Amino acid sequence: MTVNSNDEGRTATKRLADKVAVVFGGGQSVGEGLGNGRAACVRFAREGARVLVADRSLVSAEETVRWISSEGGDAVAFEADVTRESQIAAAIDEAVRKWGSLDVLHNNVGVSLAGGDGELTEMSADSLDSQYRINFGGTALACRHALPIMRKQRGGAIVNISSAAAVGLSPFAGYKAAKAAINALTEQLALQNAQYNIRVNAIMPGLIATPMAVETRARTWNKTREELMAERSTKVPLGRAGSAWDVANLALFLASDEANFITGECILVDGGRIHNRI
Numbered sequence: 598m599t600v601n602s603n604d605e606g607r608t609a610t611k612r613l614a615d616k617v618a619v620v621f622g623g624g625q626s627v628g629e630g631l632g633n634g635r636a637a638c639v640r641f642a643r644e645g646a647r648v649l650v651a652d653r654s655l656v657s658a659e660e661t662v663r664w665i666s667s668e669g670g671d672a673v674a675f676e677a678d679v680t681r682e683s684q685i686a687a688a689i690d691e692a693v694r695k696w697g698s699l700d701v702l703h704n705n706v707g708v709s710l711a712g713g714d715g716e717l718t719e720m721s722a723d724s725l726d727s728q729y730r731i732n733f734g735g736t737a738l739a740c741r742h743a744l745p746i747m748r749k750q751r752g753g754a755i756v757n758i759s760s761a762a763a764v765g766l767s768p769f770a771g772y773k774a775a776k777a778a779i780n781a782l783t784e785q786l787a788l789q790n791a792q793y794n795i796r797v798n799a800i801m802p803g804l805i806a807t808p809m810a811v812e813t814r815a816r817t818w819n820k821t822r823e824e825l826m827a828e829r830s831t832k833v834p835l836g837r838a839g840s841a842w843d844v845a846n847l848a849l850f851l852a853s854d855e856a857n858f859i860t861g862e863c864i865l866v867d868g869g870r871i872h873n874r875i
């Protein structure tokens with residue numbers, strides 16, 4: 598039996614009413630379908646958040662904002678490369694300047710194959726360095742800039758997008774190590790900031806049908822989109838690759854007050870794949 602995802606990402610509630618969210622990587626890679634960061638931005642905005650959509654690609658961030666605006670939501674696009682600390686700081690400052698607080702920080706930026714990742718022995722030192730700087734460094738720096746603001750407010754929620762690769766087998770050494778570092782950082786920051794009522798959690802998506810995951814791999818491994826999707830689906834006990842809404846739904850929960858007693862957790866959204874050892 599195939600279990601369908603929640604493709605609508607809609608509810609009648611306003612679980613992030615009056616909250617200000619900054620999403621790094623709120624655009625998406627070029628290709629068919631929906632990316633995790635864009636889905637999170639749309640989901641947050643539908644639940645009442647004002648969203649600063651930061652991305653290396655301003656064009657892509659603007660597309661996300663257009664979607665949110667077309668539904669009557671409040672969002673602004675901001676160009677920021679997470680390997681540049683000053684741009685991270687500028688994005689966060691802009692949200693606070695515009696809306697007066699920072700309630701949710703969502704770190705979605707991540708790159709694997711397109712960043713020259715692979716087996717460690719096949720990787721250049723430069724690729725290894727850039728895997729670290731994009732996948733881990735960006736998240737760490739964004740937290741570094743958000744925490745003083747959240748401490749002063751005495752509250753906030755940080756959601757870091759890690760990967761099931763952090764705890765399972767991955768063909769990508771740099772990506773896996775960087776995502777495992779995000780899990781470690783999540784635990785560390787959760788413990789050190791609980792006294793300020795700041796919660797820090799991570800999501801570990803499994804095989805999700807985003808343009809980055811599907812198009813980049815199809816191109817690199819010379820397969821059709823359909824072949825790749827079918828291959829990914831057979832690896833998942835629930836019988837399908839996940840959708841970006843599946844990831845965004847957990848992000849919304851963790852960002853909202855409904856998750857008020859949850860911190861330091863790294864949670865899988867993988868259709869049971871990690872437990873499938875048969």
Ligand SMILES: NC(=O)c1ccc[n+]([C@@H]2O[C@H](COP(=O)([O-])OP(=O)(O)OC[C@H]3O[C@@H](n4cnc5c(N)ncnc54)[C@H](O)[C@@H]3O)[C@@H](O)[C@H]2O)c1
Pocket residue numbers: 621622623624625626631632633634651652653654657677678679680705706707708731758759760761762801802803804805806807808809810
């Ligand atoms: N798709 C999957 O199967 C899967 C599985 C596990 C984890 N993830 C994670 O989910 C997240 C989103 O993945 P996606 O598949 O939606 O990819 P995506 O490429 O569509 O989204 C990533 C976004 O980050 C932006 N970005 C890349 N480098 C940047 C930089 N240096 N500074 C600022 N922005 C930058 C891209 O422009 C893009 O908009 C990533 O962290 C990824 O590792 C995805």
